[in-house]
């Protein structure tokens with residue numbers, strides 16, 4: 001009889017912790033100075049350029065940073081030079097918290113979405129020639145709010161990436177997932193949720209972590 005109540009309490013506490021932790025980590029990254037932001041992004045991108053999964057990618061998705069997120073777009077000139085196709089996440093209209101991955105070039109028409117994040121405009125994105133299914137990307141650079149030493153991730157809480165990558169639970173082609181964040185966004189341990197899609201690595205301005213292999 002008490003079990004249900006206890007479970008419910010534990011569940012709710014876990015949610016409260018997760019909300020509080022997310023808020024705290026978002027505050028932390030927003031409080032970095034412009035100079036710290038710039039240095040961290042330079043150092044992140046130097047690390048990313050050395051990763052085999054980034055070096056061999058011909059199709060890669062990045063994101064345009066907001067609110068103190070570490071900036072992966074310093075990679076753009078290097079990627080262009082290597083003729084890598086760059087994609088950005090776009091909020092998919094008429095579907096719950098799913099992303100499209102839309103081609104990003106100088107000529108791509110951009111708009112702000114409902115979260116204030118600049119993204120390729122929906123009309124452009126609606127054209128299938130301008131986007132790719134996530135499984136056809138080689139590597140995704142995934143924005144993180146938090147991570148731990150096992151490369152477990154916490155995102156913005158919308159479940160956008162987890163939903164859009166749920167196909168990776170089945171067999172078939174799957175892209176490499178590289179989470180990125182400021183080093184100060186590392187926490188001791190994050191809860192792993194049943195719907196979480198594991199990352200292949202997390203890269204920060206100070207280091208890279210990979211999950212320890214199990215099984």
Ligand SMILES: Nc1nc2c(c(=O)[nH]1)N(C=O)[C@@H](CNc1ccc(C(=O)N[C@@H](CCC(=O)O)C(=O)O)cc1)CN2
Pocket residue numbers: 063064065066069089090091099114115116117143144155156157158159160161
């Ligand atoms: N730069 C960037 N682009 C991205 C993501 C991201 O994390 N970073 N996403 C990764 O999923 C997707 C967007 N996901 C989001 C999920 C929740 C919130 C959110 O709750 N934002 C505000 C609420 C603001 C509002 O409602 O206007 C918040 O921080 O409180 C924002 C984006 C796609 N694009």
Ligand SMILES: Nc1ncnc2c1ncn2[C@@H]1O[C@H](COP(=O)(O)OP(=O)(O)OP(=O)(O)O)[C@@H](O)[C@H]1O
Pocket residue numbers: 153154155156157158159160161162163166193195196
């Ligand atoms: N594959 C899925 N199908 C349905 N709902 C899902 C799926 N993945 C995640 N969700 C839902 O999305 C919500 C947000 O999940 P969570 O707090 O783990 O977000 P997150 O991992 O921080 O976000 P994001 O994936 O956007 O970075 C949860 O309520 C969860 O139930």
